[in-house]
Amino acid sequence: MNETKKDNKSRVIFLEHYLTDHSDKGNPVTTEELLDAYEKQGLKVHRNTIRDDLETLKEAGIEIEDVRIGNAKGYYVSNRKFELTELMVLIDSVSSSQFVSAGRSRTLIRKLASMAIEKDRKDLIATAYAANRIKTDNDIAITTLGTIAKAVKQKKKIAFNYIKYLPTGEVVLRNDAKVYHVSPYALIWSDGRYYAPSYDEEKNDIVPYRVDRMRNVKSSQETADLRLPFEMDQYCRTTMRMYGGGKAEEEVTLIAGNNMLMYIIDRFGEDIKTEIADDEHIQVVLKVSPSYTFFSWVFGFNGDISITGPAHVKAEYEEMLRKAIGKQGNY
Numbered sequence: 001m002n003e004t005k006k007d008n009k010s011r012v013i014f015l016e017h018y019l020t021d022h023s024d025k026g027n028p029v030t031t032e033e034l035l036d037a038y039e040k041q042g043l044k045v046h047r048n049t050i051r052d053d054l055e056t057l058k059e060a061g062i063e064i065e066d067v068r069i070g071n072a073k074g075y076y077v078s079n080r081k082f083e084l085t086e087l088m089v090l091i092d093s094v095s096s097s098q099f100v101s102a103g104r105s106r107t108l109i110r111k112l113a114s115m116a117i118e119k120d121r122k123d124l125i126a127t128a129y130a131a132n133r134i135k136t137d138n139d140i141a142i143t144t145l146g147t148i149a150k151a152v153k154q155k156k157k158i159a160f161n162y163i164k165y166l167p168t169g170e171v172v173l174r175n176d177a178k179v180y181h182v183s184p185y186a187l188i189w190s191d192g193r194y195y196a197p198s199y200d201e202e203k204n205d206i207v208p209y210r211v212d213r214m215r216n217v218k219s220s221q222e223t224a225d226l227r228l229p230f231e232m233d234q235y236c237r238t239t240m241r242m243y244g245g246g247k248a249e250e251e252v253t254l255i256a257g258n259n260m261l262m263y264i265i266d267r268f269g270e271d272i273k274t275e276i277a278d279d280e281h282i283q284v285v286l287k288v289s290p291s292y293t294f295f296s297w298v299f300g301f302n303g304d305i306s307i308t309g310p311a312h313v314k315a316e317y318e319e320m321l322r323k324a325i326g327k328q329g330n331y
Contacts, residue, residue: 015053019077021118028074098192141212157220163213183224253309254284
């Protein structure tokens with residue numbers, strides 16, 4: 001390659017990098033700015049050179065728009081991989097996730113911020129670190145995630161230990177370091193954590209194991225046993241929203257104050273049955289696993305949401321309340 005071709009190639013690559021780092025729809029760069037940038041790189045160019053280099057980038061598939069800025073002409077990359085608001089959402093998801101350790105979060109946030117134009121990067125990073133958020137100290141979970149994802153794709157079983165916390169706060173392996181052998185269907189992100197819903201032969205049920213509580217995860221050569229039907233959307237709407245701990249889903253009827261509907265929809269989505277009960281209340285029918293997690297959610301509304309049926313679910317909830325009151329009186 002002769003020197004002229006080398007210079008042309010270097011110049012075009014520099015222009016692509018500069019536009020990516022400094023331009024978007026709200027921040028076009030002018031011809032004068034580009035001439036100055038070239039000069040700082042030791043590249044001697046004129047206006048026609050910039051025009052030709054821009055055409056070369058467009059021919060290569062990079063979408064570059066030009067706009068008028070007063071009497072000057074400006075240019076920006078219009079097919080950026082992410083808009084600024086999209087990066088904000090992704091960065092905030094990483095920052096708020098308890099699953100991702102603080103160190104790993106900083107690394108991911110810097111990588112995501114690098115996809116914005118240079119002038120926005122510091123603000124993206126600063127905003128992400130502004131809130132005091134709870135983070136796990138366990139960086140093993142990222143590696144675990146990769147192992148499970150591969151097993152799901154290859155339809156293989158996995159083996160692992162599961163942890164618990166002692167009253168002292170010490171982390172130990174559950175059930176005398178028992179090795180769990182299960183068949184994972186998928187990985188699900190819910191409430192800031194990853195779960196691996198898996199068929200457990202001992203329980204003859206699909207159990208959503210928390211990925212951050214797994215240890216020593218290994219993929220088996222044994223083919224996964226996926227005998228029970230699994231439909232991702234349905235599972236997320238019912239079981240994952242209110243993990244049932246083995247309880248079957250069923251229709252549960254609630255009576256709630258009119259102003260409670262927004263909270264019910266926030267939790268269960270719009271695919272619920274509602275009707276007016278009286279001037280101040282609505283009746284809601286939803287399909288859920290009536291577990292202690294569900295009961296706790298109902299209790300959190302201080303009586304503004306009540307369970308009215310079926311009778312056995314209402315009785316279980318009332319029994320839980322009686323037990324809680326009884327134990328509270330012991331201290």
